[in-house]
Amino acid sequence: MVASAQPTVRRVVIDEASAGQRLDNFLLKILKGVPKTHVYRIVRSGEVRVNKGRASADTRLAAGDEVRVPPVRVSEAPAPAPVPAREFPVLFEDDHVLAVDKPAGVAVHGGSGVSFGVIEQLRRARPQARFLELVHRLDKETSGILLLAKKRSALTALQDQFRQRQTGKTYAALVTGTWPANRKVIDLPLYKYLDAEGERCVRVVAPGTEEARRSITLVKVVRSYAGFTLLDVTIKTGRTHQIRVHLAHEGHPIVGDPKYGDFALNKALARGERLGGHRFSRMFLHARRLSFLHPATGDTIELEAPLPPECTELLDHL
Numbered sequence: 001m002v003a004s005a006q007p008t009v010r011r012v013v014i015d016e017a018s019a020g021q022r023l024d025n026f027l028l029k030i031l032k033g034v035p036k037t038h039v040y041r042i043v044r045s046g047e048v049r050v051n052k053g054r055a056s057a058d059t060r061l062a063a064g065d066e067v068r069v070p071p072v073r074v075s076e077a078p079a080p081a082p083v084p085a086r087e088f089p090v091l092f093e094d095d096h097v098l099a100v101d102k103p104a105g106v107a108v109h110g111g112s113g114v115s116f117g118v119i120e121q122l123r124r125a126r127p128q129a130r131f132l133e134l135v136h137r138l139d140k141e142t143s144g145i146l147l148l149a150k151k152r153s154a155l156t157a158l159q160d161q162f163r164q165r166q167t168g169k170t171y172a173a174l175v176t177g178t179w180p181a182n183r184k185v186i187d188l189p190l191y192k193y194l195d196a197e198g199e200r201c202v203r204v205v206a207p208g209t210e211e212a213r214r215s216i217t218l219v220k221v222v223r224s225y226a227g228f229t230l231l232d233v234t235i236k237t238g239r240t241h242q243i244r245v246h247l248a249h250e251g252h253p254i255v256g257d258p259k260y261g262d263f264a265l266n267k268a269l270a271r272g273e274r275l276g277g278h279r280f281s282r283m284f285l286h287a288r289r290l291s292f293l294h295p296a297t298g299d300t301i302e303l304e305a306p307l308p309p310e311c312t313e314l315l316d317h318l
Contacts, residue, residue, distance in 0.1 A: 085125035144287025157295035174284035
């Protein structure tokens with residue numbers, strides 16, 4: 001691996017496309033190849049400056065801000081494979097908003113060992129798009145409605161709605177066992193941490209635990225099967241892995257969940273050993289409904305994404 005030329009101080013003026021980003025995300029984007037830990041270190045040390053002043057990692061950048069980026073040596077790794085252009089099934093689109101039906105197994109963006117995701121593929125497929133950003137995120141293993149903004153004003157307005165819990169998000173989840181019909185509200189704090197391998201994990205903790213965040217999940221039984229229950233799950237807070245961790249903590253993990261699920265059952269289903277040879281090898285969590293206020297008109301937009309064929313086929317075999 002060959003080192004690049006001697007690095008120098010860079011002064012980057014934030015343009016419209018980067019306005020609104022957190023400082024750490026902006027640096028990770030322009031310092032490709034630099035370890036994340038090093039990026040956070042140069043921010044904490046004060047070597048990174050915004051408009052000549054110190055800034056924290058979560059500082060929101062505005063158009064016209066000047067960011068001082070200190071000399072950082074980036075190893076010249078082989079050029080990454082080009083991002084393949086890809087469109088996804090469109091559920092709604094106008095000049096402000098794009099909503100697509102994301103398949104399971106596709107990340108929403110590159111990073112953490114994934115070279116590209118939905119956003120990079122859509123940008124490649126739409127080179128004429130002047131602005132295209134994710135409004136929110138779905139786990140790689142989750143399918144369903146994913147919202148993107150086509151204007152900066154739409155992005156900030158929609159993200160405000162998500163933060164203020166003004167959106168309605170409902171997921172279809174198939175869990176193991178018989179869910180008790182009277183268990184309708186899960187109000188348990190969640191704590192994020194890194195495991196021994198550096199993987200991001202979440203767990204339920206006692207109320208009052210430092211850095212834990214209150215998390216509220218509403219659960220409704222749709223249909224009971226032998227050994228399984230199909231649920232409608234609505235989240236009032238949007239925490240990382242919230243539905244997956246809350247349901248697993250109740251003793252009813254989501255079928256196919258590779259991180260918090262019943263691993264023996266997942267393996268048996270993937271091999272076709274559980275349901276007469278029928279194979280199922282994904283996580284059964286699908287963002288099936290989303291409602292929000294249109295950022296330009298204020299109209300209520302209600303979107304629905306039907307269950308993917310592999311999920312309906314599994315239900316047919318139960």
